Amino acid sequence: xxxxxxxxxxxxxxxxxxxxxxxxxxxxxxxxLRLALFTEVDQTRVFVGLQNFRTLFFDPIWxxxxxxxxxxxxxxxxxxxxxxxxxxxxxxxxxxxxRLRFAALYRSAIFIPTILSFVIVGFAWKLILSPxxxxxxxxxxxxxxxxxxxxxxxxxxxxxxxxxxxxxxQFVGIPMMLIYAALLTIPEEILEAGxxxxxxxxxxxxxxxxxxxxxxxxxxxxxxxxGNFNAFDLIYASQGALAGPDFSTxxxxxxxxxxxxxxxxxxxxxxxxxAIAGAMFAIILVGVCIYxxxxxxxxxxxxx
Amino acid sequence: xxxxxxxxxxLGTTLMATTAYAEDVTLTIESWRNDxxxxxxxxxxxxxxxxxxxxKINFTPSAPAEYNAVLNSKLDAGSAGDLITCRPxxxxxxxxxxxxxxxxxxxEAMGNFSDxxxxxWQTDDGSASFCxxxxxxxxxxxxxxxxxxxxxxxxxxxxDEFFAALDKIREDGTYVPMAMGTNDQWEAATMGxxxxxxxxxxxxxxxxxxxxxxxxxxxEAWTAPYATLARWGExxxxxxxxxxxxDSQNIFTLGRAAIYPAGSWExxxxxxxxxxxxxxxxxxxxxxxxxxxxxxxxxxxxxMNAATEHPEAAETFLAWVASPEFAEIFGNALPGFFPxxxxxxxxxxxxxxxxxxxxxECESTIxxxxxxxxxxxxxxxxxxxxxxxxxxxxTSTPAELGAELQEGxxxxxxxxx
Numbered sequence: 125x126x127x128x129x130x131x132x133x134x135x136x137x138x139x140x141x142x143x144x145x146x147x148x149x150x151x152x153x154x155x156x157l158r159l160a161l162f163t164e165v166d167q168t169r170v171f172v173g174l175q176n177f178r179t180l181f182f183d184p185i186w187x188x189x190x191x192x193x194x195x196x197x198x199x200x201x202x203x204x205x206x207x208x209x210x211x212x213x214x215x216x217x218x219x220x221x222x223r224l225r226f227a228a229l230y231r232s233a234i235f236i237p238t239i240l241s242f243v244i245v246g247f248a249w250k251l252i253l254s255p256x257x258x259x260x261x262x263x264x265x266x267x268x269x270x271x272x273x274x275x276x277x278x279x280x281x282x283x284x285x286x287x288x289x290x291x292x293x294q295f296v297g298i299p300m301m302l303i304y305a306a307l308l309t310i311p312e313e314i315l316e317a318g319x320x321x322x323x324x325x326x327x328x329x330x331x332x333x334x335x336x337x338x339x340x341x342x343x344x345x346x347x348x349x350x351g352n353f354n355a356f357d358l359i360y361a362s363q364g365a366l367a368g369p370d371f372s373t374x375x376x377x378x379x380x381x382x383x384x385x386x387x388x389x390x391x392x393x394x395x396x397x398x399a400i401a402g403a404m405f406a407i408i409l410v411g412v413c414i415y416x417x418x419x420x421x422x423x424x425x426x427x428x
Numbered sequence: 429x430x431x432x433x434x435x436x437x438x439l440g441t442t443l444m445a446t447t448a449y450a451e452d453v454t455l456t457i458e459s460w461r462n463d464x465x466x467x468x469x470x471x472x473x474x475x476x477x478x479x480x481x482x483x484k485i486n487f488t489p490s491a492p493a494e495y496n497a498v499l500n501s502k503l504d505a506g507s508a509g510d511l512i513t514c515r516p517x518x519x520x521x522x523x524x525x526x527x528x529x530x531x532x533x534x535x536e537a538m539g540n541f542s543d544x545x546x547x548x549w550q551t552d553d554g555s556a557s558f559c560x561x562x563x564x565x566x567x568x569x570x571x572x573x574x575x576x577x578x579x580x581x582x583x584x585x586x587x588d589e590f591f592a593a594l595d596k597i598r599e600d601g602t603y604v605p606m607a608m609g610t611n612d613q614w615e616a617a618t619m620g621x622x623x624x625x626x627x628x629x630x631x632x633x634x635x636x637x638x639x640x641x642x643x644x645x646x647x648e649a650w651t652a653p654y655a656t657l658a659r660w661g662e663x664x665x666x667x668x669x670x671x672x673x674x675d676s677q678n679i680f681t682l683g684r685a686a687i688y689p690a691g692s693w694e695x696x697x698x699x700x701x702x703x704x705x706x707x708x709x710x711x712x713x714x715x716x717x718x719x720x721x722x723x724x725x726x727x728x729x730x731x732m733n734a735a736t737e738h739p740e741a742a743e744t745f746l747a748w749v750a751s752p753e754f755a756e757i758f759g760n761a762l763p764g765f766f767p768x769x770x771x772x773x774x775x776x777x778x779x780x781x782x783x784x785x786x787x788x789e790c791e792s793t794i795x796x797x798x799x800x801x802x803x804x805x806x807x808x809x810x811x812x813x814x815x816x817x818x819x820x821x822x823t824s825t826p827a828e829l830g831a832e833l834q835e836g837x838x839x840x841x842x843x844x845x
Contacts, residue, residue: 138703167526185806185839243597255667256675278611278669279824364493368613369669370823385497386615389515389798391522392500 141290153348174373176399189250190400192371193379196284201352203288204295209344212299213337217329219300220307231304235297242294246361249290253277262269277362287373291358295351299344306340307333314411339423345413353408356381376404453741454484456509458502460495461728463697464762471761483741484503503528503733510736512747514559514729517798523731524551524558530732531556535743535746537750545768548726548794559729560750563758563765566783567623567723570690570698572683573705575603579686583709587656590712594663597686605663607685616816617809619689620660622795624711625653626721631793639800640662641843645834646827654705654819654826660821669821677701692783693727695764699777708782724792725766804840811836 163172180186215234219227237245253260255275264273276286283383310333318324318332356377359367365387367374382390437625457468468487476485488509490498492641495521497611503523514520514528523529532538532555538546541561547602549559576593579600584590597605597703630823631648637643643650665679680688681701690708692759711756713720730749730817731732732742754768756774763777766784811833818824824832838844 185836250672253670254675255670256665256679261667275667275670278609278667278671364612366613366810366813368611368814369817369821387810388493388496388807389517389519389802389809390805391519392497393805396477 131390153405156343156398157402159395160402163395164393167260176396177403180396180399180403186396187254189371189374189379190403192378193374196373197353197355197375199284200291200355203285203347204292204348204352207289207344208292209299209341209348212296213303214343215296215300216303216307217333219304225249231300234300237294242357243361245290246295246358250277250362253286278369280369285364286371287362288357290362291355292346294358299377300421302340302344303337304350306337311409335424335427337419339425342415342423344421346412349411349415352410353404353411376400380404442696450491452482452484453738454486455511455732455736455741455745456486456488457511457513458495458499458509459487459489460492460515461511462489462491463515465489465681467696467761472754472757475753475757476745479520479748480744483744499523500615503735506735508733508735510733510742511736512559512731512733512806514549514731516729517792517799518803520549520559520729520731524556528734529558530734530739531558532560532731535559535560535747535750537747540750540752540769540771542768542770545726548799549729549731552800559731560746561726561768562728562730562749563762564724564768565727565765566692566786567725568690568692568708568710568783568786569623570680570688570706570708570779571705572603572680572686572695572702575683575686575704576707578602583707584712585709586695586716587712591659594687598663604665604679604685606660606687606689607674607676607680608660608664608689609668610657610820611675612673612816613813613817614818615673615676615689615811616657616820617797617813618795619651619691620820621659621812621816622723622725622797623689623691624656625650625727625796626713626723626791627713627718628652628792629796630719631721635793635796635799638796639843641841644830644844645837646830651826653829654815654829657816658822658826659817664820665736666829692764692766692780695783696762696779699779700764706779707780710786720786721793722786722790724766724787724796725798728765758761779788801837801841804837806836806839808833808837 160176161171161173162169180190183284218224219231221227224230235342252258253276255261255273255278261270261273264270274282276282314332314336315328318328323331354377355375358376359373359378362380363373365378365382367378367382380400382398383400384392384394384428386392431495449592465487468485473485473487477483486509496515499508499512500523501511503526508528511526512523514523514529520529524531538557538560543554545561545564546557549561550709551559575597576583579602580598581595584593585812591691594605597603608615608619626634629638629643632644635650637651638645645651661668665685676685676688677694677697678701679685681698683702683704710720710722730746732739734744736742750769752769752773754769755769755771758765759767759773759780760776763775763780766775766780767773775784797812815824815829815833817828819826834844
């Protein structure tokens with residue numbers, strides 16, 4: 125008699141988001157994965173199972189490019205983890221200092237590059253670092269360090285690191301903001317209690333604040349990981365689809381784009397492109413799972 | 429009642445408006461020549477529209493490097509324009525085979541072109557032509573005449589003279605000897621390797637032999653150009669590794685460099701930018717008196733989107749493109765793009781005249797990697813970009829590069845296996 129009513133309002137309210145999300149995200153994702161199982165022979169699509177993945181991982185021509193792109197991608201990620209996140213945390217710690225003046229000004233100034241388009245950032249930095257018109261060579265010249273200048277974006281050994289640092293410059297505002305928000309939630313009482321026990325200044329940061337913001341650092345790491353393994357725009361905007369010099373800045377995103385859409389005389393191959401996209405998806409999925417099940421569940425949380 | 433009549437009135441006006449517009453057909457052209465936008469809008473389109481009232485032309489170019497990808501996506505999505513500017517060889521052949529381009533063999537005006545001109549836009553057996561040939565581009569070197577006069581240098585004809593001239597410019601120090609960068613990679617292959625190369629592999633003879641599998645990329649004729657390119661590195665400006673294509677164009681037109689390894693497509697842009705006198709010399713030969721070979725590359729054609737809603741209007745436009753009238757306007761509006769039609773065209777631009785004059789003195793060929801050889805993976809054209817850059821930077825020896833390219837080509841191309 126008292127059968128629970130179906131709560132139609134929940135369905136109705138969820139429907140728009142579910143429908144839109146399914147149409148623009150879930151369906152394309154699965155369709156791309158499906159496309160990776162086919163190939164084209166004489167204008168007709170043929171099912172080939174995992175053949176495309178076998179080509180991608182074991183054919184010397186493809187696998188060399190794939191591992192090169194994957195290796196570059198890890199280096200790109202490593203630079204972000206080692207440079208962007210520590211700097212972001214340090215900036216947040218400085219900004220949250222109660223006696224810092226003009227904190228709001230610094231905060232916005234550091235955050236602004238984040239909202240700029242990749243194209244603008246890529247183009248601006250290309251001009252800054254240009255050996256011909258750039259201000260970097262003349263600035264180094266002014267302090268007598270001209271000999272340190274190199275055409276960084278054109279040298280195989282520096283190009284990827286340079287681009288990673290440009291990306292760090294652009295996105296350092298994000299970890300800064302997240303950590304800054306986390307630091308603000310730490311109650312004064314805890315810090316005061318620490319002070320009574322003789323923990324002040326830098327040791328207050330290391331012993332009290334850092335353990336409390338660890339969950340935020342975890343979230344930032346995973347955001348950086350997903351962002352970096354999906355990266356494409358900056359490399360494409362500054363180095364083009366061939367990710368020169370000599371593929372030294374080729375990451376999975378540019379490799380996928382080049383394969384999927386083709387480049388110059390090379391015709392696009394949507395099926396191999398989808399296979400690469402599938403591999404990217406798997407790598408990100410594995411990374412996120414490691415974080416979720418391996419790290420986040422073990423992280424100690426403190427009741428504030 | 430009133431509401432219904434209002435609806436009818438609205439419906440009526442909509443219908444009338446549609447019929448009024450239907451008389452004018454608008455054709456959209458897809459192209460990668462965004463540099464030519466104003467020329468199309470100011471000269472070519474008005475000339476056509478004046479003769480053919482009722483057909484409006486809309487020229488919508490995209491960036492050259494993205495054109496193929498953008499066009500393919502648009503064609504697959506059914507949103508591409510009525511007329512398609514055709515890249516030579518396989519890119520367009522693939523479009524034809526996928527049913528995106530109409531067979532134009534039956535169009536009467538196609539008779540205005542030689543077989544060589546049409547070869548870039550035909551099926552392998554030559555049975556169907558799918559694009560009207562528009563223009564070819566010729567490779568060579570453009571130089572700053574004022575700088576050469578100032579330093580007392582003559583335009584070089586042999587390689588020894590060429591490098592002697594570069595040495596002299598470098599010693600003087602006023603000018604960067606040669607304006608080219610390796611950042612964008614394609615200049616090294618297109619304006620480097622395929623510019624000077626035909627003199628080594630004897631133009632068509634070597635190119636056909638390579639396609640037939642009688643010559644290999646490890647042969648002297650195909651690796652020697654890399655050895656010459658390796659000598660270029662020291663004459664390029666400081667930081668050439670990060671110098672982009674627009675950087676090189678600007679350095680030259682600002683008068684800061686003496687020589688620019690060029691394709692004739694630069695002429696109109698350079699005429700507008702440079703305020704010094706320019707001259708051109710053809711790729712230097714190894715020994716004085718050798719037969720010279722030039723890359724006279726069939727570069728642009730135009731075809732009809734098979735899905736167009738206005739096939740008659742599109743055909744009218746294509747027939748006009750094949751006419752001598754178009755060749756005359758196009759050749760002079762875009763000096764450096766040389767019409768391919770059989771009727772000779774009178775060119776006004778002195779620099780363009782100099783380029784086209786080489787057709788009489790030298791043997792013409794097209795870029796070595798374009799026909800058939802870039803059909804597989806790895807793509808020979810794209811690999812040649814990387815190889816040419818590596819040669820200039822000196823990161824690999826010519827023999828290594830030849831071996832690498834040969835291995836890539838042999839991995840999928842039967843005549844080389």
